[in-house]
Amino acid sequence: MNNSEYLKQERAAAWRDDLRKAKKNKERTSLARVKMPEAPPMERARSYVEVNSGLTPEQAINEASRCIDCANPTCISGCPVEINIPKFVKNIERGEFLEAAKVLKETNALPAVCGRVCPQEKQCEANCFYQLKLSTEPVAIGYLERFAADFEQQSGKISIPEVAHSNGIKVAVIGSGPAGLAFAGDMAKLGYEVVILEALHEIGGVLKYGIPEFRLPNSIVDVEIESLRKMGVKFETNFIVGKTATIDDLREEGFKGFFVGSGAGLPRFMNIPGENLVGVLSSNEYLTRINLMGASSQGMDTPVVRGKKVAVIGGGNTAMDSVRTALRLGAEKVSIIYRRSLEEMPARVEEVKHAQEEGVEFLTLNNPVEYIGDDKGKVKQIRVQRMELGEPDSSGRRSPVAVDGSEYIIDADTVVVSVGVSPNPILPQSLPQLKVSRWGTIEVDPDTLQSSIPDIFAGGDIVRGGATVILAMGDGRKAAASMHQYLTNQTKK
Amino acid sequence: MNKVISKHYYSENVVSLEIEAPRIAKARRAGHFVMVRVGNTGERIPLTISTANVERGTITLVVQKVGVSSRKITELEVGDEVTDLVGPLGQATHVENFGTILACGGGVGVAPLLPIVEELKKAGNKVISVIAARSKDLIILEDQIRQHSDEVIVMTDDGSYGKKGLITEGMEEVINREKIDQAVIIGPGIMMKFAALTTKKHNIPSIASLNTIMVDGTGMCGACRVTVGGKTRFVCVDGPEFDAHEVDFDEMLMRLSGYREDEIKADEQYLCVSKNKGKA
Numbered sequence: 001m002n003n004s005e006y007l008k009q010e011r012a013a014a015w016r017d018d019l020r021k022a023k024k025n026k027e028r029t030s031l032a033r034v035k036m037p038e039a040p041p042m043e044r045a046r047s048y049v050e051v052n053s054g055l056t057p058e059q060a061i062n063e064a065s066r067c068i069d070c071a072n073p074t075c076i077s078g079c080p081v082e083i084n085i086p087k088f089v090k091n092i093e094r095g096e097f098l099e100a101a102k103v104l105k106e107t108n109a110l111p112a113v114c115g116r117v118c119p120q121e122k123q124c125e126a127n128c129f130y131q132l133k134l135s136t137e138p139v140a141i142g143y144l145e146r147f148a149a150d151f152e153q154q155s156g157k158i159s160i161p162e163v164a165h166s167n168g169i170k171v172a173v174i175g176s177g178p179a180g181l182a183f184a185g186d187m188a189k190l191g192y193e194v195v196i197l198e199a200l201h202e203i204g205g206v207l208k209y210g211i212p213e214f215r216l217p218n219s220i221v222d223v224e225i226e227s228l229r230k231m232g233v234k235f236e237t238n239f240i241v242g243k244t245a246t247i248d249d250l251r252e253e254g255f256k257g258f259f260v261g262s263g264a265g266l267p268r269f270m271n272i273p274g275e276n277l278v279g280v281l282s283s284n285e286y287l288t289r290i291n292l293m294g295a296s297s298q299g300m301d302t303p304v305v306r307g308k309k310v311a312v313i314g315g316g317n318t319a320m321d322s323v324r325t326a327l328r329l330g331a332e333k334v335s336i337i338y339r340r341s342l343e344e345m346p347a348r349v350e351e352v353k354h355a356q357e358e359g360v361e362f363l364t365l366n367n368p369v370e371y372i373g374d375d376k377g378k379v380k381q382i383r384v385q386r387m388e389l390g391e392p393d394s395s396g397r398r399s400p401v402a403v404d405g406s407e408y409i410i411d412a413d414t415v416v417v418s419v420g421v422s423p424n425p426i427l428p429q430s431l432p433q434l435k436v437s438r439w440g441t442i443e444v445d446p447d448t449l450q451s452s453i454p455d456i457f458a459g460g461d462i463v464r465g466g467a468t469v470i471l472a473m474g475d476g477r478k479a480a481a482s483m484h485q486y487l488t489n490q491t492k493k
Numbered sequence: 494m495n496k497v498i499s500k501h502y503y504s505e506n507v508v509s510l511e512i513e514a515p516r517i518a519k520a521r522r523a524g525h526f527v528m529v530r531v532g533n534t535g536e537r538i539p540l541t542i543s544t545a546n547v548e549r550g551t552i553t554l555v556v557q558k559v560g561v562s563s564r565k566i567t568e569l570e571v572g573d574e575v576t577d578l579v580g581p582l583g584q585a586t587h588v589e590n591f592g593t594i595l596a597c598g599g600g601v602g603v604a605p606l607l608p609i610v611e612e613l614k615k616a617g618n619k620v621i622s623v624i625a626a627r628s629k630d631l632i633i634l635e636d637q638i639r640q641h642s643d644e645v646i647v648m649t650d651d652g653s654y655g656k657k658g659l660i661t662e663g664m665e666e667v668i669n670r671e672k673i674d675q676a677v678i679i680g681p682g683i684m685m686k687f688a689a690l691t692t693k694k695h696n697i698p699s700i701a702s703l704n705t706i707m708v709d710g711t712g713m714c715g716a717c718r719v720t721v722g723g724k725t726r727f728v729c730v731d732g733p734e735f736d737a738h739e740v741d742f743d744e745m746l747m748r749l750s751g752y753r754e755d756e757i758k759a760d761e762q763y764l765c766v767s768k769n770k771g772k773a
């Protein structure tokens with residue numbers, strides 16, 4: 001049965017039919033999209049409470065009833081892991097919340113995370129019937145995903161997937177971000193002995209050290225990690241593959257397959273004058289100090305700069321997270337400096353909106369050209385240049401062009417540089433035979449995610465460069481399926 | 494995992510700890526370091542691996558109390574576990590037979606210097622070491638350095654031991670009497686700056702091992718960046734050793750001072766807390 005047949009069959013289920021008949025489409029489309037309950041901007045901007053507090057069951061059911069259960073559900077094609085969206089949404093409508101969570105987990109290993117951090121406005125929701133045909137606000141698929149996943153987490157009835165009888169084959173996962181976690185889950189289900197090796201002292205990758213508590217509480221990630229533990233997955237922290245031990249060492253210890261999900265953790269800088277002044281730091285450093293090392297809490301040894309006037313360079317999620325973190329650290333004035341306009345910002349629309357509500361100033365079409373320090377070498381000002389948008393480049397984005405003679409100076413005592421990341425080179429450097437691109441990403445077969453070394457598979461940011469949680473997770477699952485195939489063939493030989 | 498096996502005091506403030514870490518012991522080379530965190534509120538700090546024993550599966554770290562984090566490490570006792578220990582990190586020292594080596598270690602910099610001296614000696618070099626500190630009680634690892642050197646000159650600022658004077662004076666003495674093929678410089682930033690100027694004056698190729706602020710130690714944050722030969726480099730992955738004549742020491746010193754106020758505050762707070770604990 002192919003996918004569309006499966007979807008048709010599911011849609012034909014009697015309960016779905018009954019639900020469709022229970023309400024007229026006109027009635028459904030006349031409902032307004034739900035508003036996510038949020039902590040008030042001025043309150044939340046000084047604390048780490050989660051900004052979105054989640055839908056109530058009534059709100060969720062109501063929102064779910066907006067979905068008309070299309071015969072051709074275009075939303076699914078917008079989802080990188082093709083969640084059966086109408087099936088989970090309709091389960092919410094009929095009050096079967098645990099069932100809805102189960103549908104999510106058929107394809108998404110981390111629904112509570114994705115419901116919070118996916119760029120839905122570019123994916124499923126962008127392809128919802130409401131958006132495409134009615135040009136009105138799409139069904140809030142992301143909010144509903146989060147609702148069902150949270151309901152399951154809080155119910156204490158988390159379904160731990162069934163694990164096949166152990167096949168005794170050891171596989172190693174390098175990196176514990178979403179790619180590695182998803183891979184581990186699927187391999188454990190298939191009966192493999194899975195060990196996750198993580199360089200840092202915490203499990204979770206960017207989900208822990210990068211994305212702040214006010215957007216993705218650590219406890220949400222911990223529930224997923226706990227589920228993996230219950231499925232028999234082993235975790236080893238403080239283990240850098242390529243340094244603490246090489247892949248060869250691990251092969252000798254009996255590991256038969258390797259999945260590299262080591263991410264794109266290296267911060268980029270712009271190489272402009274003054275970038276090494278005190279008070280200029282990467283968003284990775286800033287967020288790591290807070291999220292991994294707890295620098296903002298009482299009694300923690302790791303310090304962090306607490307600027308009064310903080311400028312964040314960049315327009316991605318990392319920039320939004322940094323600028324909103326600066327507010328929470330007590331900054332008086334916080335600005336985003338971004339060289340294109342608001343429309344081109346790669347950050348999730350919701351994060352930009354939240355940042356605006358919290359009082360972040362947006363200096364779009366502006367670009368720093370120099371940082372100016374005081375006599376102690378501490379940054380005090382930024383020389384900024386105005387930009388305008390030129391012709392669209394190969395990616396279709398209009399590239400910014402500097403406006404001559406437009407330079408001016410703004411004050412800043414802290415600058416957070418958030419202009420992108422590069423792949424982590426430690427593992428590739430330890431494997432000279434491994435094929436990498438000129439950007440340092442690992443080259444893989446697009447269908448199997450197998451690298452140039454047969455027992456090594458890779459996915460997530462180490463293959464894609466800085467991408468998204470859902471793509472990393474999808475890669476992990478895909479790699480698990482093809483490594484299983486590969487190892488099955490190996491043992492047959 | 495990572496249990497403290499033995500502990501030795503070189504002085505009141507300088508402690509050597511032998512720690513169980515079989516994988517690191519096996520993988521490490523001279524010049525490598527580890528990141529260490531003590532307690533769940535602790536900070537990650539870099540420490541050079543002084544020596545390792547593959548059979549015993551241990552590494553030895555030499556730590557000087559300078560702030561709250563190094564203090565917590567020096568307070569570990571035999572049998573305690575190090576909360577987090579990860580490595581070996583950084584690029585290993587490039588070892589070959591250069592001829593005559595001038596090995597310069599200032600203060601606690603002598604600890605990371607020791608494995609390098611050992612390896613260079615093994616590779617057939619003639620090694621002349623100059624170790625220096627403010628006063629006698631801050632001179633560490635003298636015997637161990639002697640074991641692997643052809644000659645050792647000890648300098649103290651106050652003349653309480655060895656010769657009175659700065660490390661550069663001891664270096665000049667050696668440079669003036671024989672041909673040096675390679676210098677290795679490790680110590681506090683300001684000492685490295687002047688030691689590098691000294692060898693530069695005499696055109697002696699020199700490497701310096703830098704000890705910058707680090708957070709992760711794996712290239713992830715950029716806290717450790719320095720300018721070398723006009724380019725930004727990350728000490729934790731590209732270093733810690735660089736051409737001493739190319740390092741912008743003034744920038745490095747400035748960046749090291751970045752968190753100084755916080756560190757002094759944290760140390761005072763920590764001392765207050767532990768004093769109060771002692772009372773209770």
Ligand SMILES: Cc1cc2nc3c(=O)[nH]c(=O)nc-3n(C[C@H](O)[C@H](O)[C@H](O)COP(=O)(O)OP(=O)(O)OC[C@H]3O[C@@H](n4cnc5c(N)ncnc54)[C@H](O)[C@@H]3O)c2cc1C
Nearest residue numbers: 175177178179199205206241262263317460461467468469
């Ligand atoms: C601040 C921030 C905000 C973001 N916001 C969003 C968002 O809202 N929505 C979204 O979809 N995406 C977002 N992203 C991007 C998303 O987080 C990443 O695309 C995703 O986490 C990539 O997953 P991964 O599993 O490939 O790698 P990572 O999550 O980066 O995990 C890699 C892990 O591997 C470890 N590692 C590296 N090398 C080794 C080694 N040699 N040995 C052992 N371990 C190693 C690392 O320490 C790390 O823990 C954000 C990223 C950041 C930094």
Ligand code: SF4
Nearest residue numbers: 067068070075128129
């Ligand atoms: S496109 Fe929108 S309305 Fe149609 S099934 Fe998907 S979520 Fe429901």
Ligand code: FES
Nearest residue numbers: 710712714715729
């Ligand atoms: S310590 Fe973080 S990059 Fe070097």
